Amino acid sequence: MAQDTSSGRAPRADARKNRAHILETAEKVFAANGVTGSMDTIAKRAGVGPGTLYRHFPTRESLLAELLQTRDRELEAKRQAIEQERLDPDTALSEWLDALAVWVSAFDGLSEPLREALSERTSALTITCQGFITSTDKFLEAAQEAGGARSGVRxxxxxxxxxxxxxxxxxxxxxxxxxxxxxxxxxxxxxxx
Amino acid sequence: MAQDTSSGRAPRADARKNRAHILETAEKVFAANGVTGSMDTIAKRAGVGPGTLYRHFPTRESLLAELLQTRDRELEAKRQAIEQERLDPDTALSEWLDALAVWVSAFDGLSEPLREALSERTSALTITCQGFITSTDKFLEAAQEAGGARSGVRxxxxxxxxxxxxxxxxxxxxxxxxxxxxxxxxxxxxxxx
Amino acid sequence: MAQDTSSGRAPRADARKNRAHILETAEKVFAANGVTGSMDTIAKRAGVGPGTLYRHFPTRESLLAELLQTRDRELEAKRQAIEQERLDPDTALSEWLDALAVWVSAFDGLSEPLREALSERTSALTITCQGFITSTDKFLEAAQEAGGARSGVRxxxxxxxxxxxxxxxxxxxxxxxxxxxxxxxxxxxxxxx
Amino acid sequence: MAQDTSSGRAPRADARKNRAHILETAEKVFAANGVTGSMDTIAKRAGVGPGTLYRHFPTRESLLAELLQTRDRELEAKRQAIEQERLDPDTALSEWLDALAVWVSAFDGLSEPLREALSERTSALTITCQGFITSTDKFLEAAQEAGGARSGVRxxxxxxxxxxxxxxxxxxxxxxxxxxxxxxxxxxxxxxx
DNA sequence: GATGAATGAGGCTTCATTCAT
DNA sequence: CATGAATGAAGCCTCATTCAT
Structure with a gap:
């Protein structure tokens, strides 16, 4: 899902390793310094040239988006789990919001780019957010129909x-x-x- | 009011004028570009050297704090007005929160330094915030006692x-x-x- | 014609195709962005890796030289045409210079590498230029002998x-x-x- | 003439020294590597931070323009000298062109930015060039009137x-x-x- | 006090070229 | 042979802050 499947060819082993290493490093840097940690720092700490970093992740957002994907998948799993538990719709929504909160707290300062992503059409993060908003809507609507959530809330x-x-x-x-x-x-x- | 009274000596006339002019300019710059507008820009637009800016306002926060004082006074007036209107305690709290919201939206991005101020002991903004939190507490407690606000909220x-x-x-x-x-x-x- | 005949073996079919395609693409890129268009861009737009590009054309000059060959042939044809027209020697020279001017204006910025080629012994472009200088010399000498061009000009x-x-x-x-x-x-x- | 006379205050001694030193260094760097020598290199070799360089010369052109000013003055002197010699108009033009040629050969590659300056309205070099074109026009017109230069030339x-x-x-x-x-x-x- | 010059780390990014796969 | 990942020097520039004048 994360690899560029467009080329139709498996990514080279060394590239895959590098990419993975960059991601690990970025995770550490972001966790330590917040998401504003500089691209150069990440490259340096990952032991690669800045060019390599940019090859894999042309923008900070693309890096972030990739970094979040693991967590995205966890969140998605959580969503399905909640659905299958057949809870009260409002409890379900509540749990979903808790799960979202965990997801956002992955890195210091993550909320910032996410907020920005919501105001742009272009960002790699936008799609992610949109998906989660849609999910939120579903849980919310169910809760609203069941009379457990106020109408007028989006x-x-x-x-x-x-x-x-x-x-x-x-x-x-x-x-x-x-x-x-x-x-x-x-x-x-x-x-x- | 905000002059460094520690020296025990009245500020020189030109200093007072400079200070006032810096504040006016900063207000314009912050209003136009948000609170992240560069210090240099402010100094330049105010027609003073950066040194002068820093002498009067050793940190960006101190500048901001000073800038907000006018609005602080307005907010304080609003607080008194609300109190004197003898509204329902929850309506009063509600109006107070609205007033606070107006106050925070004075400049783009103002919420950022305010949030930071709350986690520091040192910032010039901290005191301001503390004052407003105290006021909020008073309104809130009144509302809680009257049964119009949930307990447990701070x-x-x-x-x-x-x-x-x-x-x-x-x-x-x-x-x-x-x-x-x-x-x-x-x-x-x-x-x- | 420009294939490396040193190996004594005919180039592989795919190599020949690649080479041709690179040339087409480079022509487009150079025509659009001038000769300073980056090698990477050319490779990418040609759908080959940079390695492939470099295998075929070890230097930017070699690429240019090859690219100019088609035009070289046109220019050579023009030269013969002029010769066969049996014009006044000075008119002939004049037309030849015009033809050269057209040739140089093939790409934006082409004059730069050509000038450099003239100061080096090594460049792939040098030979091309030398040939044209020789041709120019011939036209010029004829004109000089006929009294239509100043002596002392080279x-x-x-x-x-x-x-x-x-x-x-x-x-x-x-x-x-x-x-x-x-x-x-x-x-x-x-x-x- | 070169100092910013707008401020009305004499530049600080250290600034003047720095500025002079930057100019000297730039002259050397440009002489050695041509005018494309990087700003950072100049700063480093001058022993100042890039910021200092940019403070004095916000663009490469402004640096170049300043560097040329001494020579500009020489050229201007030459122009007056030529005028006062009361030569044949065509000899005068000839000498003026020679003087221009010397001026342009101040640095390797100088012709490049000058050519660009001619196509822009903004450059610090544009004015310089315009001045010299005007001078050239004067000499040329005189020569044309005296019948020593072709009409149609600008x-x-x-x-x-x-x-x-x-x-x-x-x-x-x-x-x-x-x-x-x-x-x-x-x-x-x-x-x- | 005022000034504004200097600092210089730090951010961003590009691209010719090499070399492991 | 083709590939394309990696390199990494090199360029650009900004800005909060200090300190000599």
Whole structure:
């Protein structure tokens, strides 16, 4: 799925190894310095020339997109698991949002490019996000039909809510409770009618 | 008010003028390019050397803090107005949060440094934020006592919620509805109990 | 004709096809972007790896030299045509120089490598140029003997004059008249004796 | 003339020294490697950071323009000298063109940016060139009126002729005679009417 | 105090060429 | 032979910040 299947030929062994190594390195760099870690740093730490990095990943987004794919697959699996558990629609949505939250917290600062991806047509991340918004919509609609979720809420809003929550948590020294507090706010609001 | 009173001596007239002019310029630059506009640009547009800029405002945050003070005062006035209107405590909280939202949207990208300020002990913005969190707490507690707001919610969380909402809106092409959608989520949540 | 005959073995069919296709592509690229178009671009657009490109054409010059061969043949034909027309020697020279000018303007920026080729012993283009200089010399000598061209002028100088004229025309926005103006200067000079 | 007189304040001593040193270095680098020598190299060899270089000379052209100014002044002096000598108009033109030729041969490859400057409105070099074209026009018109120069020739063409001649001479190993040969061609042409 | 010159690390990217597969 | 991955030097430029004047 990740390899360029367009060429019809299997990628060379060394290239595959390099690519994998770059990804590992990028993961470390992103985890350590956040997603703004420089391309040059990644290349250097991966022991390859910048050219090699650019060959595999012409943009930072493409690198990020690739890095997220493993997690994407996990998330997708989680989605199917939730569906098959036949939970209350609102519990299902709740769990899906939790899963999304885990996914976004993969790297420090990840919410930033994701937010940007949502405003662009071009980014490699856009498609990923769109997919997850669609999934959110499905869970949400089910919950709405079952009377467990407010009408007027859109999947896109919930997705952005998850991003925003992650963004808040990314503050250098945010205490852990912050994310939960916000998530809970999004869930139940602060007002009592 | 923000002059370094430590020296015990009144600032020179030209210094005072410079300071004022820098603030005006910074306001324009931040309004136009967002808060990431380069310090050099501000200095240049203000017609002063970068050294002068740094003398008055040793960090970008201190500049920002100063810049927000006018708006802080407006916000403070708003706070008092709300208090004097003797509204339902939850309506009061609601209006306060709206006022905060307006305050944060003063400049593009302002939510970023504010979030950071909350995780640091040092920033010039921290104090400002703390003050508003305290105010939020007061409104919130009143609402909680009156049974109009959930217990377990903290003023800090609501404040962060406001920041997060602003952050989402800062996405290049965020449609206007996004901010309202998120604000409404924070208010009422998505779940129906 | 340009195949490396050193191996004594006929080139493989696919190699021949590749070579031809590279040439076609290079022609297009050079025509569109000028002769500084990157080797990688040519390889990519030709659908071959850079290695293949380099196998066939170890230097950019060798590629150019090969590319010019078709035009070389046209130019050679033109030369014979001029000779057979039995014109005034100076008219003949004049037409020959015009033909050369057309030849040099085949690609944007072609004059550059040609000029360099003239200062090297090694380049694949050198031989081509030498041939044309020799031809120029012949036309020139005939004209000189007939009293239609100044003595003291060398074929090499006229050839360089043609290159120089082309170089001037390659300026981004050179108006068309520039080339003619220079050519006319070279022909008649600016001075009236 | 070269200092930014706009500020009304004398440049700082260290800045002036730096600027001068950069110019010296650039002169050497350009003389050695031609005008394509990289900005970074110049900065490094001058012992300053790239930022400093860019502060003084925001573009390569501005650097070049400055570098040429000394020579510009010499050329201007030469122009006046020629005028005051009250020579035949065509001799005067001839001497002026020679002086121009010397000026262009200041650095290897200088003709290139000059040619480009002629096709742009913006370059720092454009003005310089325009000035010299105007001067050429004056000499040329005088010669034309006196019957010593062909009508139909424009100053711009002669200027470009000079550039082209220099360009030809810049070939790595061009023998010295080449430039003279071309200059002579431009002067008298190859044809005898 | 004001100035603005200097710093210089650091970011981005391209491309001719080689060589393992 | 063809491939295309890898190289990595080299170019470009910006900007927060310091410090001599």
């Amino acid at each position: 999947g896109r809003d919930l997705f952005l809510g998850v991003l925003a929550t992650a963004w808040v948590s990314n503050a250098a020294m945010a205490d852990k409770s912050t994310a939960t507090a916000l998530a809970s706010l999004l869930r139940s609001g602060w007002v009592i009618d | 003023g800090r969380d609501l404040f962060l919620g406001v920041l997060a909402t602003a952050w989402v809106s800062n996405a290049a092409m965020a449609d206007k509805s996004t901010a309202t959608a998120l604000a409404s989520l924070l208010r009422s949540g998505w779940v129906i109990d | 074929g090499r100088d006229l050839f360089l004059g043609v290159l120089a004229t082309a170089w001037v025309s390659n300026a981004a926005m050179a108006d068309k008249s520039t080339a003619t103006a220079l050519a006319s200067l070279l022909r008649s000079g600016w001075v009236i004796d | 100053g711009r063409d002669l200027f470009l002729g000079v550039l082209a001649t220099a360009w030809v001479s810049n070939a790595a190993m061009a023998d010295k005679s080449t430039a003279t040969a071309l200059a002579s061609l431009l002067r008298s042409g190859w044809v005898i009417d």
